[in-house]
Amino acid sequence: MTGNRSARGRFGGPLGSAYRACQNGIVENQELTVPAPPPPALPVLAPLQSEHANDEAFGAPRQTVASNARKRIGSALAALVAIVAKFFAAIKSGLLLLPKLKLLTTAGTALVSVAAYALFWGWSFAVGFVVLLFVHEMGHVVQLRREGIKASAPMFVPFLGAMITAKSLGKNALAEARVGLAGPVLGTLGAAACLAIGEATNSDMLRALAYVGFFLNLFNLLPVVPLDGGRAMAAMAPWMWFLGFGVLVAMVLLYPNPILLIIVFFGGLETYRRWKLRGSRSLEQAAYYRVAPRHRLMVAAVYIGLVALLVLGMHEAHILSSNGHSFSSL
Helix, strand or coil, X not given: CHHHHXXXXXXXXXXXXXXXXXXXXXXXXXXXXXXXXXXXXXXXXXXXXXXXXHHHHCCCCHHHHHHHHHHHHHHHHHHHHHHHHHHHHHHHHHHHHHHHHHHHHHHHHHHHHHHHHHHHHCHHHHHHHHHHHHHHHHHHHHHHHHCXXXXXXXXXXXXXXXXXXXXXXXXXXXXXXXXXXXXXXXXXXXXXXXXXXXXXXXXXXXXXXXXXXXXXXXXXXXXXXXXXXXXXXXXXXXXXXXXXXXXXXXXHHHCCCXXXXXXXXXXXXXXXXXXXXXXXXXXHHHHHCXXXXXXXXXXXXXXXXXXXXXXXXXXXXXXXXXXXXXXXXX
């Protein structure tokens, strides 16, 4: 008991006071602090990512994609420009070759005509005949160019002769007459050259060729459109178209021929069309057919003179047989 009291006294007295002082005093004086629990951890925010982050994640930055797109567009444009350049280069080459193409067209149709005529007359005569057709058509081409009008190169149609194309035949009937008569003028000279060479070389083939040349040019002087004589009548006396058309119809009745039928058909259409235009009495038509009397006389003189020369040429160059004109012995 004594011992217990002694201990209680020992600890209950000064020791107890010391214990209380140590526990409460320090706490009250805040000399000893208990560390506060750490605040809850805030989520670590990732740094803001740009709109290119996804591209970077896949190893393809947006800037690289845009650069590739620009390159592709540039390549496509370059290819397009190259194609356009080649296209215009081809057009330029075509324009440069256009005269050659026209020449090839003339030569090609001429060869076809030669082959067709050779079936009946032989190669030598067929070549000469096509040359005479070419000379005749070149008379029209030369005169058209003198009138300031562009004309195509001659094109040949087997058994129908040859033709050229132009935007017009002149600004008035007098110019049309000059263009129409230029073909028979040059064609007559070509046939006369054949006759002269045939006489010099004693060649019946050339005489026969001259005869056919004279005949064809004379036939073209029939006063009906679209033949050359009809062009001349536009400046002389348009009413002569009906007379020429009547002669054509009579020829068809006496000598039925498909070529004559074609000429009659187109001649009738052209005569009707032009006469109807003249009947409109428009100022344009009146100006077109207004020709001075002296010019009418000049056209008439050339026309009648050509007819006379062609008839004389046929008389000098004719080759006759019991069945009419024959070249079978050539």
